[in-house]
Amino acid sequence: LFRTRLIISILWVPIIVAIIAFGEPIHTLALVLLMVVVGVMEFNNMMVKRGIKPSEYVTITASIILLITIYLTGVHSDKGVILYILGFIFMLTVVWHLFRDGPRDFIGSSGATILCIFYVAWFFSHLVLIRNLEYGNRLLVVLFLIIWASDVAAYGVGRFLGKHKIAPSVSPKKSWEGALGGLLGGMWASVGSFYFFMGAERWPGLLWSLAIGSLVTVGGMFGDFIESAIKRDAQVKDSGTFLPGHGGLLDRFDSIMVAAPIFFYLMLLYKHPPSWLAGLLY
Amino acid sequence: LFRTRLIISILWVPIIVAIIAFGEPIHTLALVLLMVVVGVMEFNNMMVKRGIKPSEYVTITASIILLITIYLTGVHSDKGVILYILGFIFMLTVVWHLFRDGPRDFIGSSGATILCIFYVAWFFSHLVLIRNLEYGNRLLVVLFLIIWASDVAAYGVGRFLGKHKIAPSVSPKKSWEGALGGLLGGMWASVGSFYFFMGAERWPGLLWSLAIGSLVTVGGMFGDFIESAIKRDAQVKDSGTFLPGHGGLLDRFDSIMVAAPIFFYLMLLYKHPPSWLAGLLY
Numbered sequence: 198l199f200r201t202r203l204i205i206s207i208l209w210v211p212i213i214v215a216i217i218a219f220g221e222p223i224h225t226l227a228l229v230l231l232m233v234v235v236g237v238m239e240f241n242n243m244m245v246k247r248g249i250k251p252s253e254y255v256t257i258t259a260s261i262i263l264l265i266t267i268y269l270t271g272v273h274s275d276k277g278v279i280l281y282i283l284g285f286i287f288m289l290t291v292v293w294h295l296f297r298d299g300p301r302d303f304i305g306s307s308g309a310t311i312l313c314i315f316y317v318a319w320f321f322s323h324l325v326l327i328r329n330l331e332y333g334n335r336l337l338v339v340l341f342l343i344i345w346a347s348d349v350a351a352y353g354v355g356r357f358l359g360k361h362k363i364a365p366s367v368s369p370k371k372s373w374e375g376a377l378g379g380l381l382g383g384m385w386a387s388v389g390s391f392y393f394f395m396g397a398e399r400w401p402g403l404l405w406s407l408a409i410g411s412l413v414t415v416g417g418m419f420g421d422f423i424e425s426a427i428k429r430d431a432q433v434k435d436s437g438t439f440l441p442g443h444g445g446l447l448d449r450f451d452s453i454m455v456a457a458p459i460f461f462y463l464m465l466l467y468k469h470p471p472s473w474l475a476g477l478l479y
Numbered sequence: 480l481f482r483t484r485l486i487i488s489i490l491w492v493p494i495i496v497a498i499i500a501f502g503e504p505i506h507t508l509a510l511v512l513l514m515v516v517v518g519v520m521e522f523n524n525m526m527v528k529r530g531i532k533p534s535e536y537v538t539i540t541a542s543i544i545l546l547i548t549i550y551l552t553g554v555h556s557d558k559g560v561i562l563y564i565l566g567f568i569f570m571l572t573v574v575w576h577l578f579r580d581g582p583r584d585f586i587g588s589s590g591a592t593i594l595c596i597f598y599v600a601w602f603f604s605h606l607v608l609i610r611n612l613e614y615g616n617r618l619l620v621v622l623f624l625i626i627w628a629s630d631v632a633a634y635g636v637g638r639f640l641g642k643h644k645i646a647p648s649v650s651p652k653k654s655w656e657g658a659l660g661g662l663l664g665g666m667w668a669s670v671g672s673f674y675f676f677m678g679a680e681r682w683p684g685l686l687w688s689l690a691i692g693s694l695v696t697v698g699g700m701f702g703d704f705i706e707s708a709i710k711r712d713a714q715v716k717d718s719g720t721f722l723p724g725h726g727g728l729l730d731r732f733d734s735i736m737v738a739a740p741i742f743f744y745l746m747l748l749y750k751h752p753p754s755w756l757a758g759l760l761y
Contacts, residue, residue, distance in 0.1 A: 312586065
């Protein structure tokens with residue numbers, strides 16, 4: 198099993214990095230669309246095991262529409278298009294479940310459909326938003342490195358020093374010591390990778406890098422716990438069988454998913470600080 | 480009971496109409512905020528009867544933040560503020576439920592919290608958006624008249640001619656004949672009230688009035704069915720006891736809630752048609 202894992206990692210990690218780093222933004226969109234469709238199907242399957250039945254049609258269609266809209270208009274659109282789309286998606290959800298389910302589990306299935314669209318498509322869409330920023334390909338690489346370094350550091354520190362469990366009922370292995378190690382690892386990975394990939398003139402500086410690194414790492418840890426909570430609630434071990442030996446796609450990307458919006462909004466804040474913040478900082 | 484109903488109607492209908500028609504937009508906001516808080520509490524109580532536990536703190540706080548933001552920025556904001564707020568609300572929801580519930584019913588409660596915020600706050604927020612349009616007070620009166628007229632017409636026609644049930648499992652009394660009567664009633668109420676309240680120079684014309692009237696009426700009927708599905712799923716007769724003899728607030732406003740976004744977006748389309756539509760129409 199370990200060998201399969203290794204071989205598969207050697208195959209897919211470089212492919213993803215190549216698409217992100219050397220492809221155009223639209224290639225990242227295509228990659229994220231693929232990930233979102235797989236993620237939505239995994240989420241739906243987990244729900245079905247829990248006895249809840251979101252609509253696969255609605256979740257997949259809505260996620261694709263949402264991602265393409267966000268790719269085309271960004272979040273600063275003056276047309277408010279995404280809001281119309283979100284409104285339309287919500288209407289579609291309740292009307293669809295009304296026709297499909299009538300009163301039977303109407304609340305549970307509609308809620309799960311909305312949750313799935315937000316959890317998978319909205320979280321993942323920030324990878325596309327980051328890619329659309331200036332030097333977005335490098336920024337995505339920085340994000341992946343922060344998460345990867347904090348994972349490795351948390352695992353290593355937790356393994357050797359871990360004593361105090363954070364939340365055994367959600368994720369039995371995570372310790373506070375490991376989390377602290379992950380936090381420090383993520384912070385210094387942030388400083389290092391920002392400096393290395395953006396260069397001395399364009400990197401956001403030491404303080405911003407540390408701030409981004411620490412908040413993104415904490416977000417990633419929350420992502421891990423949220424995915425664990427979903428899996429425990431659904432009583433499955435893996436979210437799916439996307440990659441042999443790696444569990445499901447949602448397992449693989451649980452930290453990235455939640456870290457991505459935090460990274461994106463912090464980058465926006467750094468690039469366009471509101472006046473009160475700019476006054477405080479500079 | 481009928482007398483209580485009548486007396487209460489005589490009291491509260493004029494108050495609501497007065498606030499909307501003669502008050503400033505901020506008075507409508509205050510009214511809608513009150514309705515949303517009551518509606519959210521009713522929704523939460525129904526969920527609890529169904530065995531699902533959304534977070535009352537999160538749903539109420541998020542709904543108030545969402546409404547005030549929508550009041551302040553509208554949907555055409557170039558700052559994307561509502562999107563940040565929606566993202567923040569979603570993050571808050573999953574993190575809150577992670578801390579509160581851990582893996583226990585994580586999916587059901589998070590889904591219900593999101594559903595509640597959308598169902599109550601997002602639907603109702605369009606009343607505020609309509610009020611913020613030019614002549615918004617008159618437009619709101621037009622909307623209420625369309626829904627009221629279509630309700631009365633549907634009830635009357637259904638009572639005397641109703642034979643073919645639409646969906647007995649959701650709402651046992653609704654008939655296709657009644658729906659047709661309601662549709663015609665809503666269409667002509669739309670023409671009449673637009674013309675009467677907006678005047679010959681400012682009303683949207685016969686075709687738009689008929690289109691708005693019919694789509695808004697259909698939306699209102701869907702709202703009725705959706706609320707019925709929720710109540711049947713939760714196995715309650717009324718959504719709450721907001722007004723003696725009138726059931727809950729969500730029962731009272733189920734049609735208006737769903738009709739409001741349709742009315743608002745059709746008014747936007749009429750006032751600012753995209754070029755391809757303008758070319759087709761004029």
